[in-house]
Amino acid sequence: MKSYIKNLCLSLVAVVILGGCSEDLLDVKNLSVYNPEDVWNDPTLANAYLVDLYASTFSGWPLNDGNNADESVGILGEGQVQTTNNAFKLWPYSQIRKINVLLSEIDNGQLGNEEKMQIKGQAYFMRAYHYFRTVVYHGGVPIIEEPQLLTDDLLVPRNTTKECFDFILEDLDAAIAGLPDRFTGNDLGRIDKGAALAFKGRVLLYMASPQFNPSNPYDNAYWQEAYQANLEARQFLEAQGYGLMENYNDIWMQSGNREVILANIYENPVKVNGRREDCVRPLSQSRNCTGGDQPIWDFVSKFPMKDGYMPGESPNYEYNLQRFWENRDPRFYDIVVYNGAIYELGGNPDRRQYTDTQVADINDGFRPGSDGRSGFYTRKGIQVELPVAQVDLNDVDWVEIRFAEVLFNLAEAANEVGRPDEAFEILKLIRQRAKIEAGTDGNYGLATGMNRDQLRDALYQEKFIEFAFEGKRFWDLRRARRLHTQINGMKKYGLVAVLKEGLDPVSGADFLPEDFDYEVTELFSTGQTEMYTPETYYFFPIHQDEIEKNPNLEQNMGWDNGTFDPTLD
Template sequence: MKKNLNPIYIIAFVAAMMAGCADDVLDVKNLSVYNPDDVWNDPTLSNAYLVDLYASTFTGWPVNNGDNADESVGIIGQGLVQTTNNSFKHWPYTNIRRINVLLNDIDEGTLPEATKTAIKAQAHFMRAFHYFKAVVHHGGVPIIKVPQLLTDDLMVPRSSTLACFEFILEDLEQALSGLPDKFVGGDFGRVDKGAAMAFKGRVLLYMASPQFNPSNPYDNSYWQSSYQANLEARNFLESQGYGLMENYSDIWRESANKEVVLATVYRNPVRVNGRQEHCVRPISQSRDCTGSDQPIWKLVETFPMKDGHMPGESPNYTYDLQRFWENRDPRFYDVIVYNGALYELGGQAGRRQYTDTQVGGIADGFGANATFNRSGFYTKKGIQEELPIEQAQLNDVDWVEIRFAEVLFNLAESANEIGNNGEAFEILKLIRERAGIEAGADSNYGLKAGMTRDELREAIYTEKFIEFAFEGKRFWDLRRARKLHTEIHGARKYGLLAKLKDGLDPLSGGFMPEDFDYEITELFNTGQREMFTPEEYYFFPIHRDEIEKNPNLEQNIGWDEGGFNPVID
């Protein structure tokens, strides 16, 4: 992967470190060393402060997030989510306080007004980003707009979920008023107007969703707002040169490409291993770690055939489990590594990946008695295949927090809910056209013509499942749609067992995928075998410690006898 860009926030951070002041200036939790006269009068220090906010706001690849849904190996077991542990909690008030410090103090400094405006706009976006994640996890949370001294009692009650959404949108409007249209070159990776507009569309999509409107999931007025915001985001982004990449796989091979709206930038040797490639690779090509982001059979079988029809339903291509890899959606080969597939790790031309125990070995194989850790598949997404084993932890593929395709999906979903099903249908066609799926005689790319609103909604969710595999979307989409308790709760997970055909010598080598027999095999055949995602998981609890520290906080309904109702309607 070639990267010619020098993200300014990395440069500023390194410069501050070299100056010997970063440890003092950036530790805003220690008020004895935070000096606003130093920070907000010095361009380097103010930029370093902002850099540190970026680092604590935007994280890397969501590795193993698919374990929580029907995407990868892993099970949400009964008892995983509790009020006394940190599972599925987001309480970002340390970061919010630091953002509030910036917004409160910066105008007292001598920085140029244009610099102040740009910094404040980015800070408003990051505060909105933190509050949004908190609301998605817990519903309404305390709204704090000013920095509170650490000696103060933070006895702020929870605001309603609706009030929190309104506050998030206010912050985004503040951001939009001060952001440039587009950051490029050395500023790539900063939040600009396009990113803020796209994120606003995401926020309003959630605000309209069944998660927050269970009594009126698809006919509430928020869908119109979501549609308008996502339409404006699409139009603006296109005016700035954004769009779908011609090749799906190039999204992660070319930094700062036209599909990337907002990214966390990685660059060897300054910042590496956001993808945790050393754990996503098979152990034979890694270093002391493996097993992350393993596709399960549910994801594998969801990819359509290359004419867009589901396996077994295609009028053009026959489907056989024993040759499941043939004639599939081109994205299949960019995402899924199956037994016998070319996987040229370490730059080894012609290398094939095996997952059976005879040829692949116990380390990389799906053992016949496996109880947990082998699905029979790996993923290529975000992997730098050219890295040798000893450099597996030097992966510097950018994490794309928002890409143009998400804006299209958000627009399609909103359009469908307000009755613009034709517009939604055309967006799905665009996605499939870019994927390389055959148009067919009707130019519908395998999509059913004349779908109902409900059918099109499901088609959108399924297409997004494929398009965003291992990008951290699936679990949150199912939760947003209130599908956890109907599609995930009680579900079991399956992989594919490969076994070399009788009569073939495992030592002879050179085997192709068709030299094996395949059997769908249940994972987790001991202990808990079923996912546990009841209806209470649509809003996760606030940690009991936070409730005990602040008697004005009320726990969510369904947790510790809480009485707070986190829905909007």
Template sequence: MKKNVNQVYIIAVALLFIASCSEDVLDVKNLSVYNPEDVWNDPTLSNAYLVDLYASTFTGWPLNDGNNADESVGILGQGFIQTTNGSFKHWPFTNIRKVNVLLNEIDGGNLPESSKRTIKAQAHFMRAFHYFKTVVFHGGVPIIKVPQLLTDDLMVPRNSTLECFEFILEDLDIAISGLPDRFTGGDFGRVDKGAAMAFKGRVLLYMASPQFNPSNPYNNAFWQTAYEANRAALTFLEAQGYGLMPNYSDIWMESANKEVVLATVYRNPVKVNGRQEHCVRPISQSRNCTGGDQPIWKLVTSFPMKDGAKPGESNNYTYDVQRFWENRDPRFYEIVVYNGSLYELGGAKGRRQYTDIQLGGIDDGFGPGSNFGRSGFYTKKGIQIDLPIEQAELNDVDWVEIRFAEVLFNLAESANETGRSNEAFQILKQIRERAGIDPGTDANFGLKSEMTRDEMRKAIYDEKFIEFAFEGKRFWDLRRARLLHTQIDGMRKFGLQAKLKEGLNPISGREFMPEDFDYEVTELFNTGQTEMYTPDTYYFFPIHRDEIERNPNLLQNKGWDEGTFDPTIN
């Protein structure tokens, strides 16, 4: 029976290939009459199966992930995460089953051994990717290595978190040994050896982290393993020609550039809207959606000045809320759209974005009577500003799942925790130099010299907050470091309200500049949920109660429904 179910599934996946892949599929005979066993005998059909695995494994740009942290508008309120709802649940065993079908059946086909090896290596990576995300959410889960029937309820107990990490690393090592050094050209976007090595470094960083080791957060032996893996990944990637892009904004606007280690590829008209640009633009320049990824005042004030000093602490540049946009870290201007700044959406030369309620109106403005959820800021990261309103959903900017800068940060963090603070310091200098921050007379780019281990750790997190804004890192980094309850819990969020200065006529037809307004820091939420709620139990989210009820062998996490499972390592 199992074999028949698997074969039916293989046919269904092969049929999906017609709509999702290359023109080659049009040259083969009717897929609906294929014998399922032929899938692993035919390169086109086996590639179709693999393409489906990619589609079910890798996603596009995260949207509003920063709402859960101190990055963007939104409140993660009390009661939002429960065992009975879908919030912060990840249970990808249908996708894991797809991978297991491939690994179980491909050797029975007559594809060339070299092809089998490469396909299996990619599948091992994707199984590791699914398991890793699940473990980050919930801790240890059942390890399933063989395909289950579609009707199976996975009547197996949870493996320990340590066993799951070991299984993930085993899959990644298999992937690394079987993957080519680098996929390029038409194969760009597939997992190669460099991507697998970089991802292994990410996995080990989590494995060493306080989230999983609350009793020994920074002196456990996993940090050394993480350092070695990230050092090996960096060395390999550099040998393959990877590195930091000279211009920060080019990372997203130039596909397949040297900073992109692993990406989900978008190409208009075949695959579009991974960025969901129509949800990120101001509503006056969007359609069907708006309000996503709006920076809050906390993020805006986290950008240093042009010399790398914190706002208000620079010896070279003065800072005042009324001229907050002046002389900031160049990344500020590539990420933050502020009142009166140039934002030439739709190719409108000279267009300025106003968030003052008089000029921005009820659609884009932030102030009394404006739409709920405005902050006074928008973001331009990953936005194709030349697209007209009618094509706002045709954004085809690649989502970069792993970029070279992340490998640097992962190495810096593991270096700092293993007594190599100077190595971490040099990496932060590289990041700031690329950003365009002034080197200063000491060539430290505004960084304090001779930082303690704790100071360096904070400096790394602070720098990563800026560098990876709206790339889905901040909430998970704070959670990984067990900083949610100290930095986020009870937090209230603020925006910046602009008001045209008295005596200036909003309908005069003149162009107003940012300095033509008065600014007031304003709380965003005054009714309902007004404070962030991130208790200690959020370091491991609960498994959905339905899964527990379907499988009596599953134990719930401690802190949820009287659960007894301990998801930590030590």
């Protein structure tokens, strides 16, 4: 009975995002018509209100985010981003209002001081999180610190981008001051001091970035602030026992492990399918959905060999397109499912995944002109033991911040402030954990003596692999102002597999990857065939509806004769 009550309570108030629940929560009143005298005098009601904020702040795994970059299938085409549609728009003021209600009223209640501080600390973080994401989309937006009436419009002008960053950092400092060092156990998933420090490092990395400083992208003073913040975050987190997991795949398969700094917790059967496994699997092993997060050849080809050198450059391992899967970076096999590879879906340890249309299930194959297929699938975050009937019960946690990101953020800032040796050592740590061979020089295939630009490129390349399908690539290219130079005009390619002549496709034989011939082919031959990512995409427009509701809002420069400069220049 208790487990049923717990599951019912989790469903009612979304407490699974925090991991724990009390039976008292069954007695909560309707929080949409709450009485402040009740909520801020009762720890159960106060935490229920807080949980509702979590549910409207954090989401699950990003799906198909890589379609907007050079990671997965899909074309970001001309005309997809407009001032009058919802593409790449963010305006979370209803969520911010709820946070402002908490921050303005909680001190009037009778909760204990420590509990108030912890709840306020989490709320400050979430307000900073919403503002930060909105600034990344649009640049400076109106700063609202007090709860407005639900009937009010935001009849206020935009604050500058610098004012918004300062406000975000103030909120994060307030969060850091009020939060405990680390939440564990039933509180796993709550925002703690380590999460706030790590997120502050992310914020300052963006503040220093070329996206916000186009006229002085790498020598502005914000880089030093980013370096100090990420160094502090790393040192604090390591003191709390955080670090890189020994095995890359365990980051997702072991909930609450040492690499996880902040996660959205999933628990079957109460809160499931944050990974959208039903849409990532091949259709033969799924239901009514497929094609999500399919790697393209451009991404697959970027994996180094297992000695860390790029394909065709390794002194130890030959590379041949017809045996492209051999001797690659071990992360390759944790991320990429290729034709003939073992893919243990349904708990079948011997199951092979085929993409040759002669051999594969009719729904899994890839051939030229079959838009939406690439010849690859991904296994990242997939619970291969789930049968088809339970494919939507995936409960792999979404890791919003992990320790490897803190290391990359620190390395990137270190390189820009004249500390290349620190950045290089972090790259070595990442490759060591990946189990790339160290080599006789102990450099894991990394070139020595790289200059600032080369080391910067190496960091972006390594992060591309390390964070595949975690929703980083598009935003990193945008932050670095590389969209218009690396992605604009790009065509996307897949890999066609064809069973070798003389082999019988209907024999039922267990064909190996080397039993096929391979050809790189363009994915899209009709309609929009090239990526469209012009320089105006470094700051997306505010929706025209918001401009019309609030005459004090300026549109961004580059959109509908806008006059607002969203940069820090």
